[in-house]
Amino acid sequence: MRHLLSTGDLSRDEATLILDTAAELAQVGDRSVKKLPTLRGRTVVNLFYEDSTRTRTSFELAAKRLSADVINFSAKGSSVSKGESLKDTALTLQAMGADAVVIRHSASGAAHRLANWVDGSVLNAGDGTHEHPTQALLDAYTMRDRLGSLEGLRVAVVGDILHSRVARSNVLLLTTLGAHVTLVAPPTLLPVSVNTWPCEVSYDLDEVLPKSDVVMMLRVQAERMRDSFFPSVREYSRNYGLDGERLGRMPAEAIVMHPGPMVRGMEISAEVADSPRCTVTEQVANGVSLRMAVLYLLLGGS
Structure with missing residues (x-):
């Protein structure tokens, strides 16, 4: 394995x-x-064309814990803001001898393009609405850690599937690892191609909750929306928000996950976000270990 571009490759x-x-x-x-x-x-280069707190910091911490040198390259204050192309940036990093490049970019497929231009390993930290493989891996790690096994696990992924690279990466990875995934969303927030994904689809959260071991809530990505995808925030919360009452309908051992950042009061209530059944802070902690593992395996640590 030289790159980590998609969970579908694993x-x-x-x-x-x-x-x-x-x-x-x-x-x-x-x-x-x-x-x-x-x-x-x-040398590990963090090449972030989109804002990110958790992912960038997590990759930086992971690389530093393995004693690698880390260069943080933020597109905002760099030659990118002067119009430099991704290819030219890649060639610059190549000339500097980067062993690994961690990239987040608003264009789907950017990580794959980069992998053709550099000799080092490329790690996809999110490309457009396409994939976010290390997020899915840390999610799977958290599920396994909490629930013991992924084989036969019933996972519901709820919310803005259309704009979610986390959803796609999770569906591919969890299916590979033997879990059953159901996507729950209003029809307007599902991709056209969803019928080709290896999962089930439901529009009814209340029907899915009692038979889910894991419920993963997604943030509605307003920054990627140019149209109105649902009538109002209140309406969305009423149909697809997870509150205490809905938490009560889940099996006793079931857990609630969220890739962050959470919008409290929209897709998840404060009561649920702060409950011991919510694994958000664990996911962040596990993310560092998981990204250490990926860097270690890609860069051939001994």
Whole structure:
């Protein structure tokens, strides 16, 4: 494995190896000195064309814990804002000898393009509405950690599927790992091609909740919307928001997930967001271990 561009590229064995490696590396986070010398002398570039707090910081922390050198390249204050193309930026990074480039870009397919232009490994940290593979991997890791196994697990992904790269990556990965996924959304927030995805679709959250082991709530991505996809925030919350009452309809052991950032009061109530059954902060912590595992496996740490 040289790049991580899509969860659809991972075999079951490869995905499991990443999760197992992350579990081993998570123990480093419990030590007083959280550093390993594994990637000393390697350079990881964070190339972010879109704003991101969690993902960028998480990749930076992961690389530093493995003793790699990290360069944060934000498009806003760089030559990109002067009109430099992705290809020219890539060639610049190539000339600097980057061993890995972590890219987030608003154009679907940007990570794949980049992989053709650099010799180092490319890690897709989100491309347009296409994929976000490390998010799906950390989600799977969190599910496995909380619930024991992914085989036969029933996962509902709820909300703005249309604009969600997290949803697509999760459907592909979780299916590979033996889970059953149901997407729950209003028809206007489902992609046209959803019938080709390996999952079920429902428009009725209340019907799906009692038979779900995991409910993953997605943020409505207003910044990617140019039209009105639902009548009002209140209407959306009433049909697709997770509140205490709906949480009560879920099986006792079931967990609530969210890739963040959460919009409290819209897709998730404060009561649910702060409940011990919500794994949001765990997902963030697990994200560091998971991204350490991916960097370690791609850059051939010993």
